[in-house]
Amino acid sequence: MRSTSRVLRTAAIYVVLLAGAVITLAPFLLSAMTAFKTPQQFAQQPALAAPDPWTVENIVTLFAGPAGFGRALGVTVLMAAFILVFQIVFSIMAAYAFARVDFPGREALFWVYLATLMVPAVVLVVPLYLMMVQLGLRDTFWGLVLPFSFGSPYAIFLLREYFRGIPQDLVDAARLDGASTLDILVEVVVPLSRPIIATLVLITAVSQWNSFLWPLVITSGDTWRVTTVATASLQSQYNGNWTVVMTATTLAIVPLVVLFLVFPKHLVRSITISGFR
Incomplete structure (x- = not known):
């Protein structure tokens, strides 16, 4: 019983840590994915979906534009x-x-x-x-x-x-x-x-x-x-x-x-x- 409770406690700790990691990393992943999408892809695709196709248009706009x-x-x-x-x-x-x-x-x-x-x-x-x-x-x-x-x-x-x-x-x-x-x-x-x-x-x-x-x-x-x-x-x-x-x-x-x-x-x-x- 003691070993079982220890395993369950450890598993619960890892679940909480994993959830925290996902919540923390999701905004950065969303930012990176969106950076390589066109505005049309951003509007039509799920937020965390990989760009299809990948584009560097935003980077060109950012550095070559008036920004x-x-x-x-x-x-x-x-x-x-x-x-x-x-x-x-x-x-x-x-x-x-x-x-x-x-x-x-x-x-x-x-x-x-x-x-x-x-x-x-x-x-x-x-x-x-x-x-x-x-x-x-x-x-x-x-x-x-x-x-x-x-x-x-x-x-x-x-x-x-x-x-x-x-x-x-x-x-x-x-x-x-x-x-x-x-x-x-x-x-x-x-x-x-x-x-x-x-x-x-x-x-x-x-x-x-x-x-x-x-x-x-x-x-x-x-x-x-x-x-x-x-x-x-x-x-x-x-x-x-x-x-x-x-x-x-x-x-x-x-x-x-x-x-x-x-x-x-x-x-x-x-x-x-x-x-x-």
Whole structure:
């Protein structure tokens, strides 16, 4: 009886997991299938039916038409790469200062800075927008990236806790060998912190690639439009042509799928640490 109940419990767990997987993957499968259908096929065939015949007409329309989706992809790559590099660099430097450098008010300043995590991001949109307007950076690349380039409270918190776990003896030994603070950070701390840095790289890359609200607010034309905003505008631009919209959606998630396939362990670790909040 005990073995039977265990088998039934295991079977029930797998059924629930399978149902969850189907519910999660169905929208992505629907998007990918629709991307290779004509509008007529989309209207006449079942939603999850394979395209018959397959067509790349939607991709041609998306890149050759007035949507400017190719430029939006390029802007998104440039924005995400810029913010990723600068946010990780500044977060590492700030986290090391909070973890290993003694200066007056260090703990108080850290907790005050960390308290900004409690402020909803949407509350900061209007002040940031007014600042960018005053600086003349509205609808520019710098206005798009600067507010998120100088570190992240969440990243600094994680890195600080990880840096504090590095044995002090290693830092002291490097200092006795004549290493400066920057040398210790670059040659000792960073190499020992590769797992957490790789995790933060993935978290930052995914969050910036999916960024929508700030690019929508700070940009107004096609020049610095990102993929999320471009995809949203397609719904009105193509007047309900869902095959083109689904093509844009599918292309927008391809880089994230590639990240998952190339770095599955780090991505799972990032989900465990962050919960993708």
